Amino acid sequence: MAKSAVEVRKEQKVAPPAPLWPPGLDIWPRFREEMDRAFEDFWRGRPSFPSLARAFGAGPRWGRALMPAPLVPAVDFVEDDKAFRITAELPGMTDKDVDISLSGDVLTIKGEKQEEKEEKGKNYYMSERRFGSFQRSLTLPDGIDRDKIEAVCEKGVLTVTLPKTPEAVEQQKKIEVKAA
Numbered sequence: 001m002a003k004s005a006v007e008v009r010k011e012q013k014v015a016p017p018a019p020l021w022p023p024g025l026d027i028w029p030r031f032r033e034e035m036d037r038a039f040e041d042f043w044r045g046r047p048s049f050p051s052l053a054r055a056f057g058a059g060p061r062w063g064r065a066l067m068p069a070p071l072v073p074a075v076d077f078v079e080d081d082k083a084f085r086i087t088a089e090l091p092g093m094t095d096k097d098v099d100i101s102l103s104g105d106v107l108t109i110k111g112e113k114q115e116e117k118e119e120k121g122k123n124y125y126m127s128e129r130r131f132g133s134f135q136r137s138l139t140l141p142d143g144i145d146r147d148k149i150e151a152v153c154e155k156g157v158l159t160v161t162l163p164k165t166p167e168a169v170e171q172q173k174k175i176e177v178k179a180a
Helices: 027-043 060-065 166-170
Strands: 008-011 075-079 083-089 098-103 106-120 125-139 150-154 157-163
Touching (some): 083 106
Antiparallel strands (some): 150 157
16 A cells, blocks of 8 residues: 555644543543552452452443444654654554644544445345544644644554754753763
8 A cells, every 4th residue: 555645734723622531421430440440450469359340240341331432543652853753553544534633732633434345145145334433632742843744644554743843953952861
């Protein structure tokens, strides 16, 4: 698959930050699950009983099993001397499935994947549909040259390069670490 550029749109309005959890999802079941996990990790290796909610499959895990997990790709954010690089794994997606916009200091990456598969045979008919979308917003650090931002999607991996301004590059200074 060849490299293909992804257009980065620049907008004047600031996009709202993405919610920390899906709409309608109460935070307390998640809090309870995290507390249960913390106690289980604390007692790991010692004779104990897991929490009742987790032992019987009740509580947040049971409720979440009925709800589809949100599609939110993991993002790597790396800095070198001349630029910042954001890398996101988007399996099966191409540049046509991804939309990137810059509004103020917020870079928003959106994607939507739709897949339909039909198969007909002598004695059967199979039809599958899969779809999902995501949105990830990141606040950019100071010193980014907004006019030179580039994005490339190759084999399901999106790489957004955020070059530093010449002033930001000049301000970098190596600090020597001395032994005590």
